[in-house]
Amino acid sequence: xxxxxxxxxxxxxxxxxxxxxxxxxxxxxxxxxxxxxxxxxxxxxxxxxxxxxxxxxxxxxxxxxxxxxxxxxxxxxxxxxxxxxxxxxxxxxxxxxxxxxxxxxxxxxxxxxxxxxxxxxxxxxxxxxxxxxxxxxxxxxxxxxxxxxxxxxxxxxxxxxxxxxxxxxxxxxxxxxxxxxxxxxxxxxxxxxxxxxxxxxxxxxxxxxxxxxxxxxxxxxxxxxxxxxxxxxxxxxxxxxxxxxxxxxxxxxxxxxxxxxxxxxxxxxxxxxxxxxxxxxxxxxxxxxxxxxxxxxxxxxxxxxxxxxxxxxxxxxxxxxxxxxxxxxxxxxxxxxxxxxxxxxxxxxxxxxx
Numbered sequence: 001x002x003x004x005x006x007x008x009x010x011x012x013x014x015x016x017x018x019x020x021x022x023x024x025x026x027x028x029x030x031x032x033x034x035x036x037x038x039x040x041x042x043x044x045x046x047x048x049x050x051x052x053x054x055x056x057x058x059x060x061x062x063x064x065x066x067x068x069x070x071x072x073x074x075x076x077x078x079x080x081x082x083x084x085x086x087x088x089x090x091x092x093x094x095x096x097x098x099x100x101x102x103x104x105x106x107x108x109x110x111x112x113x114x115x116x117x118x119x120x121x122x123x124x125x126x127x128x129x130x131x132x133x134x135x136x137x138x139x140x141x142x143x144x145x146x147x148x149x150x151x152x153x154x155x156x157x158x159x160x161x162x163x164x165x166x167x168x169x170x171x172x173x174x175x176x177x178x179x180x181x182x183x184x185x186x187x188x189x190x191x192x193x194x195x196x197x198x199x200x201x202x203x204x205x206x207x208x209x210x211x212x213x214x215x216x217x218x219x220x221x222x223x224x225x226x227x228x229x230x231x232x233x234x235x236x237x238x239x240x241x242x243x244x245x246x247x248x249x250x251x252x253x254x255x256x257x258x259x260x261x262x263x264x265x266x267x268x269x270x271x272x273x274x275x276x277x278x279x280x281x282x283x284x285x286x287x288x289x290x291x292x293x294x295x296x297x298x299x300x301x302x303x304x305x306x307x308x309x310x311x312x313x314x315x316x317x318x319x320x321x322x323x324x325x326x327x328x329x330x331x332x333x334x335x336x337x338x339x340x341x342x343x344x345x346x347x348x349x350x351x352x353x354x
Contacts, residue, residue, distance in 0.1 A: 006046040007143045007201035008208050015218065018112025018234075020047035023217040032220035033312040036190055037353075040149035041216040044208065045189075049115030050138040050198065051122065054105030057131035062096055062106055065125060067246060067263070069256040070106075073098035078170045078185060081254050082246045083110075083118070084263035088270055089243040092118065092233055093251065095187055100174045103183075107138075107198075111233040115139040125262075143204030147211055148194030148224075156195055159210050160184065164195070178203075178210035189221060191228035191351060226309050226318060229279055229350020235290060235307040236277060236320060242306070245270050248322065250277045250350075275303065276328040279352060280319040282345035286338040288319035295342065297333040305336060311352060317345070318352050 003021040010023045023044065025032060035041040053062055063070045068081035078097040082090050096108045110118040119137040126133050147156050153164045162175035162184055172185040180203035188194035199207050222232070231237065231251065237244040246255050247270055257268050282288065288308030295302055308319030319336065327334070327347045335342040 004047070006044050007204040008044045008046065008145075009205065010044065010215075012217070017218055018047055018114070020112055022047050023215075025217040025219045026215040029217075029219035029223060030312050032214055032216035033223050035214035036149045036192055036216060036220065036224055037313055038149070039213070040147065040151040040155050041214040041220070042208065042211050043146040043148065043216050043221055045144045045146050045196065046142070046201075046204065047112040048144055049110035049112070049118065050107060050142045050144070051110065051115060051119055052105060052107050052136040052138050053122065053133055055133040057133045058106050059098075061122065061126055061129075061131050061133045062108065063259055064129070064261050065122065066094070066096060066108070067255040067261055067267075068096070069259050070096060070098075071259075075099065075101045075104070076172055078172055078187060079254075080170075080251070082251060083121075084246065084261070084267070085239065086262055086266070087243070088245045088263035088266035089239050090237045090246060090249060091121075091239050093231055093254075097172045097183075097185060099183070100172065102174050114233070141201060142198050143201045143207070145197045145199075145204070145207055145211070146188055146190075146194060147197065147213070148188050148190040149192045152192070152194045155211060155213055156184075167195075178207045180206060182207065189230060190224040191230075191353070192224075222307075223309050223312055226307060226320070227311055227313055227351060227353045229320065229352065231277075232307060244322070245273065247271055248273045248276055250328075272325070274325060275322045276325050277306070277320055278323045278328045279348040279350040280305070280308070280321050280334060280336060280345055281348055281352065282317035282319075282336060282343050284343040284345070285317070286336070286341070286343045287317055288336045288338065288343075293337040294321045294323060295335045295337065297335060297344070299335065299342065302327065302334065313353050317343075320350070323347065
């Protein structure tokens with residue numbers, strides 16, 4: 001099966017990711033990472049899904065299929081949330097946008113390669129419950145560009161008619177960027193001030209080219225999100241290979257048990273899990289990778305790494321791992337087995353950088 005292509009052409013190293021062919025790096029991961037932490041960088045994130053939900057019962061449908069309280073959103077606001085099944089197991093994490101009044105309805109953004117499954121899920125439950133909502137998979141109609149870093153607002157401000165200072169975190173507005181219609185959201189996956197831009201696919205390269213800053217690939221996106229302790233679908237959770245609840249995954253803040261959603265009853269009894277996602281920092285050289293064993297200082301098994309890297313900001317190895325809950329509550333010594341050698345470290349609470 002052929003890989004899906006971004007509407008933006010990139011002459012650089014690419015890799016398969018979530019069924020898409022996407023750029024890995026343009027210069028080096030370290031260079032791109034430093035640009036975002038110190039100034040500004042841009043990412044082609046058109047591999048993320050876009051599902052539009054509209055109609056009289058659009059909010060009600062989203063309310064029943066996501067864990068946060070959609071009813072709290074006013075037009076132009078967004079929220080981070082999880083999508084769970086009847087077991088309370090995470091199928092995906094996503095951002096739900098209630099679009100500005102000029103474009104009524106909602107948009108939610110599944111992770112790469114999940115758009116078809118999430119579209120089918122929404123349509124199936126819409127029909128089963130008999131709610132009045134239109135669901136559209138707009139992934140192939142939209143391009144998505146992220147502009148991230150402390151200088152993101154200054155750069156983007158040169159190319160938009162929107163007042164970016166009026167956008168609070170998790171706000172979204174409709175305007176023009178580089179002369180084309182776009183949605184501009186103050187959201188991102190790096191921990192820095194930043195924006196995510198949605199525009200028509202045929203306008204994508206115009207927007208991309210207008211933003212004169214360091215282009216960044218999937219490699220830097222991963223190191224940036226890991227320094228913040230952000231989850232990656234397929235690594236920190238997978239419904240079959242690594243089934244986790246939002247409470248285990250450390251995003252209980254995105255669960256509102258006062259709402260009715262699939263998996264709510266199960267999650268109401270699962271607020272104190274035996275394991276939680278924990279940050280791990282090593283004091284010895286070596287890069288912790290997904291699947292590596294984590295043990296006590298004496299070598300007793302505790303769990304395993306889900307994802308890890310050498311932090312470009314800190315110059316130290318960092319990782320996320322599921323460990324007994326007690327290890328999430330206080331810093332404790334641990335070891336990570338790297339190619340058969342135990343490397344000393346300790347647990348910590350992400351983010352790894354402030």
